[in-house]
Amino acid sequence: MMFAGETEGMGIPRVAVGDWIETGFNWARSNLGEVFALMRNGLETLTEDWLETLLTWPDALVLSxxxxxxxxxxxxxxxxxxxxxxxxxxxxxxxxxNAMATLALVLVATGVALVIAIPVGVLAAKSDRVSSAVRPIMDLMQTMPALVWLVPVVTLFSIGVPAGVVATLIFCLPPGVRFTELGIRQVDREVVEAGHAFGSTPGQILFRIQLPLAVKTIMAGVNQVIMLALSMAVIAGFVGAGGLGGEVARAIGSLDIALGFEAGLSVVVLAIYLDRVTAAVGDGSGILTKLLRRRRPAPEQVSATEPAGTDVPTVKNA
Amino acid sequence: MSAFENNPASAVRVQNVYKAFGKRPESMVKRLKDGATREELRSQGTAAVIDASFDVPPGEIFVVMGLSGSGKSTLIRTLNGIQPATSGSVEIFGQDITKVNTRRLRSIRREKISMVFQHFALMPHRTVGQNAAYSLEVRGVNRSEREKRANDALKLVGLGGYGGMRPDELSGGMRQRVGLARALAAETELMLMDEAFSALDPLIRKEMQDQLLELQQDLGKTIVFITHDLNEAMRLGNRIAMMRDGRIVQIGTTEQILNDPANDYVAQFIQDVDRTRVLTAGEIKEPPVALLGAEQGPRAAHRLMRQHQTSALCVVNQSRVLQGVVYEHDIAEGVAAGKETLAGLLKPMPAAREETYLAELMTAASEHAAGLAVIDDAGKLLGVIPRVTLLNAMADPTPTSSVQTIHQEVAA
Structure with missing residues (x-):
C-alpha cells in the first residue's frame, strides 16, 4: 500500500490504478506481441485487402x-x-x-463483434453466474469514454486500420451480448418447457426454439452494434483508420469546415442506410424474408380433393 | 400404498414425492418429514409438493385437482422430470425417473410421455404441421413419415388440412387442438395435461372435454390431468386426487369424493359442484324392488304390489329386456274387469343409459311417477331410479340451515 499523501482527501492513500493498468498493457505488448501482430495482420487483410477492395472495385454508381x-x-x-x-x-x-473504407471497417468490426457477442449472450442467458460476470465487463466497455480505448489499442496494434477495428469492436460489442441474452430469456418459458417435455436435447432447444424465437430481439441488437460501430469508426479515424473518420480528423486539424461537413454528412447517410436495412431484416417484412420463409404446401392440402366440409371448424382471423 | 407394491402394471407410480424450491431444498424436505408445516418453511422457500403418493393404472384418466398454489402443476412436472422431485420415487412404466441420468431421462420423455400445456406452448415460428410433428422431429423420424403422422394426429383432433397454417392464425380452441395433436403424434402411452382446457371459454372447453373422452376411449391412453375446476375433474376423471397446500388430501372416484369428503376442505369444495352434471344414472341406480314378467297377468301384478308395498312395477320379458311399467290403479281396474293378460295395461317407462348425466333425467322424472329405468345397449334392465333417489343424489350431504323442518302436534 502506498502512502504518497498526494490525494486531496485526508489520509486516503493514493492508489495508482492507472499505473497498474499501464503495466498490464506493457506486459501484454512485450509478451504477447506475436499474438497481436497476428491479429493485426488478419484484421488488415480482412478489412483493407478484401472488403475495401471488393467495395471499391465496381463503379460507384453500380454499387449504389x-x-x-x-x-x-x-x-x-x-x-x-x-x-x-x-x-x-x-x-x-x-x-x-472514404465511405467504402469506413463501411468495410464497420462490417468487419460488426462481424467480429457478433461472432463473439452471440455465443456469450447465449451463455449469459443459460447461466445466471455467467450473466452476472459478464455484465460489469459490458458496462466497463460501454461507459468508458470511447477515446480512452484508443490509447492502449494503439500501443498494442500501432496506428492503422486494425487499431480502428479493435477500438470499434470494444465499443460496439456490448449491445450484441445484451440483446442476445435478453432475446433468449424472453422466449416463453412454457414453449421451452414443451421442448424439454418432448425430450429435446439442449442443442435442439437452442437452435429450434430459443434462437428462432429470439431472432427479432437479436436483430435489434445487431442494429445497435452497427450504429455504435459507425459512430466509433469515425473516432477511430484519429488512430489512422482512414475513411470518413480520417477525413474528419483532417478537417479538425486544418479547421476545414467544408471537408468536415461533407465527411460528417456521409457518415449520416451511411447510418441511415444501415439502420433502415438492419431494422427491416429484423421485422421480416420484405420480399427476401418472405421468399426464405415461404412454406412448401403440405401434402395434405394438395391431395385434399373434398371441398372444405362443414364439419371443419371455421378459422378466425384467417 | 403397500397394495400397489410389486405392481409393474402401473403406468405411473408416485411414492412419497417431495418437491421444495429454495436454497437448500434437501434440508427443507428433511424438516417436512420431521413434521414441519409448509408455513414454517415459508422463510426458506416453497414446499410445493409434500409427500405425494399415488398409482395410476394404464388406461385411466387420473385427475389432480386443486387451487392455484396447491402444487398440482409442480406435481405433474415431477412426472416427466421437468421439475425433478427433491425426494421420493416416480416410476413411469416401471422405470424410476428420479434415478436415471439426463440422457436416459430425455429418451424416456421422447418415447413414453407427452404433455399438453395450459397456454398451448406452440412454437409460433413453425406451422401447425411442424408443431404437431415436433416430437417426431426430435426423435429423428424422417420428413415424409413425420408429416404423415402429424397429419393423422391433426385429423384426429379435427384439424385435417390446417397443417400449413401458423398457430397465430388459429383461435384459442384450435390452438389447443394443435397442442393435443402434438401430444398424440408422439404416440406415447402416457399423456400429461396441465390445465389443458383452463384457458378456453366454457363452450369450447366442454367440446374439448368430450373430444378427449372420445379419444381416450379409442386410444386407451393413460392420462394425468391437472385442473382447478372440480366440475371438469369429475367429468373427466376415473379417479381424482384433491390437493391442498402441497398435500394430496383425498384420492377417490367422483362418487367417493361427493358422498364421503375426507375433510372440511373437500366438503367445502364439493358444495359448488353441480351434481346433476357429474353424477350419472349408472352411479345412482338401484336394483328394482320387484319385477313382473311380461307373460304374467293382472292378478300376479296385484299380489306383487301388495307384497312389496309399491304402486308401480317394471315389466320385463324372459331375457330381462324392459317392456314398460304397470301402475296400481290400472291393475286394480284390470283385476275388476277379469283380464288375464297385461294387454292394454302396460304404460311406457322412460329409460336412460348408465352414462347419462342426472341433469338429462329431470324432465322425464317429473312426468313419470314410477321414476326411470336404467338399461344397457340391448335394452336389458340394469336398475331403476325412483324420484326420491334422484332427489337424494342431488342433495348436498352437508346440513343446511335454510330449510327448517316443521312439525306441530294438533291439539286434541
Missing part, C-alpha cells in the same frame, strides 16, 4: 444500384429509391472511397 436493390428486397421499393438518392449524394460529395 446494388445497395438500392438490397434495400428493396429487405423492405420495399421506397427504401430502394431513398437508398439510391443517399448513395448518389455521397458520390456527389466526392466521399465514396
Amino acid at each position: 444500384v446494388i445497395f438500392a436493390l438490397l434495400a428493396w428486397m429487405v423492405r420495399d421499393w421506397k427504401l430502394g429509391v431513398l437508398t439510391l438518392v443517399l448513395m448518389v449524394s455521397i458520390i456527389a460529395m466526392d466521399q465514396w472511397d
Whole structure:
C-alpha cells in the first residue's frame, strides 16, 4: 500500500490504478506481441485487402444500384429509391472511397463483434453466474469514454486500420451480448418447457426454439452494434483508420469546415442506410424474408380433393 | 400404498414425492418429514409438493385437482422430470425417473410421455404441421413419415388440412387442438395435461372435454390431468386426487369424493359442484324392488304390489329386456274387469343409459311417477331410479340451515 499523501482527501492513500493498468498493457505488448501482430495482420487483410477492395472495385454508381436493390428486397421499393438518392449524394460529395473504407471497417468490426457477442449472450442467458460476470465487463466497455480505448489499442496494434477495428469492436460489442441474452430469456418459458417435455436435447432447444424465437430481439441488437460501430469508426479515424473518420480528423486539424461537413454528412447517410436495412431484416417484412420463409404446401392440402366440409371448424382471423 | 407394491402394471407410480424450491431444498424436505408445516418453511422457500403418493393404472384418466398454489402443476412436472422431485420415487412404466441420468431421462420423455400445456406452448415460428410433428422431429423420424403422422394426429383432433397454417392464425380452441395433436403424434402411452382446457371459454372447453373422452376411449391412453375446476375433474376423471397446500388430501372416484369428503376442505369444495352434471344414472341406480314378467297377468301384478308395498312395477320379458311399467290403479281396474293378460295395461317407462348425466333425467322424472329405468345397449334392465333417489343424489350431504323442518302436534 502506498502512502504518497498526494490525494486531496485526508489520509486516503493514493492508489495508482492507472499505473497498474499501464503495466498490464506493457506486459501484454512485450509478451504477447506475436499474438497481436497476428491479429493485426488478419484484421488488415480482412478489412483493407478484401472488403475495401471488393467495395471499391465496381463503379460507384453500380454499387449504389446494388445497395438500392438490397434495400428493396429487405423492405420495399421506397427504401430502394431513398437508398439510391443517399448513395448518389455521397458520390456527389466526392466521399465514396472514404465511405467504402469506413463501411468495410464497420462490417468487419460488426462481424467480429457478433461472432463473439452471440455465443456469450447465449451463455449469459443459460447461466445466471455467467450473466452476472459478464455484465460489469459490458458496462466497463460501454461507459468508458470511447477515446480512452484508443490509447492502449494503439500501443498494442500501432496506428492503422486494425487499431480502428479493435477500438470499434470494444465499443460496439456490448449491445450484441445484451440483446442476445435478453432475446433468449424472453422466449416463453412454457414453449421451452414443451421442448424439454418432448425430450429435446439442449442443442435442439437452442437452435429450434430459443434462437428462432429470439431472432427479432437479436436483430435489434445487431442494429445497435452497427450504429455504435459507425459512430466509433469515425473516432477511430484519429488512430489512422482512414475513411470518413480520417477525413474528419483532417478537417479538425486544418479547421476545414467544408471537408468536415461533407465527411460528417456521409457518415449520416451511411447510418441511415444501415439502420433502415438492419431494422427491416429484423421485422421480416420484405420480399427476401418472405421468399426464405415461404412454406412448401403440405401434402395434405394438395391431395385434399373434398371441398372444405362443414364439419371443419371455421378459422378466425384467417 | 403397500397394495400397489410389486405392481409393474402401473403406468405411473408416485411414492412419497417431495418437491421444495429454495436454497437448500434437501434440508427443507428433511424438516417436512420431521413434521414441519409448509408455513414454517415459508422463510426458506416453497414446499410445493409434500409427500405425494399415488398409482395410476394404464388406461385411466387420473385427475389432480386443486387451487392455484396447491402444487398440482409442480406435481405433474415431477412426472416427466421437468421439475425433478427433491425426494421420493416416480416410476413411469416401471422405470424410476428420479434415478436415471439426463440422457436416459430425455429418451424416456421422447418415447413414453407427452404433455399438453395450459397456454398451448406452440412454437409460433413453425406451422401447425411442424408443431404437431415436433416430437417426431426430435426423435429423428424422417420428413415424409413425420408429416404423415402429424397429419393423422391433426385429423384426429379435427384439424385435417390446417397443417400449413401458423398457430397465430388459429383461435384459442384450435390452438389447443394443435397442442393435443402434438401430444398424440408422439404416440406415447402416457399423456400429461396441465390445465389443458383452463384457458378456453366454457363452450369450447366442454367440446374439448368430450373430444378427449372420445379419444381416450379409442386410444386407451393413460392420462394425468391437472385442473382447478372440480366440475371438469369429475367429468373427466376415473379417479381424482384433491390437493391442498402441497398435500394430496383425498384420492377417490367422483362418487367417493361427493358422498364421503375426507375433510372440511373437500366438503367445502364439493358444495359448488353441480351434481346433476357429474353424477350419472349408472352411479345412482338401484336394483328394482320387484319385477313382473311380461307373460304374467293382472292378478300376479296385484299380489306383487301388495307384497312389496309399491304402486308401480317394471315389466320385463324372459331375457330381462324392459317392456314398460304397470301402475296400481290400472291393475286394480284390470283385476275388476277379469283380464288375464297385461294387454292394454302396460304404460311406457322412460329409460336412460348408465352414462347419462342426472341433469338429462329431470324432465322425464317429473312426468313419470314410477321414476326411470336404467338399461344397457340391448335394452336389458340394469336398475331403476325412483324420484326420491334422484332427489337424494342431488342433495348436498352437508346440513343446511335454510330449510327448517316443521312439525306441530294438533291439539286434541
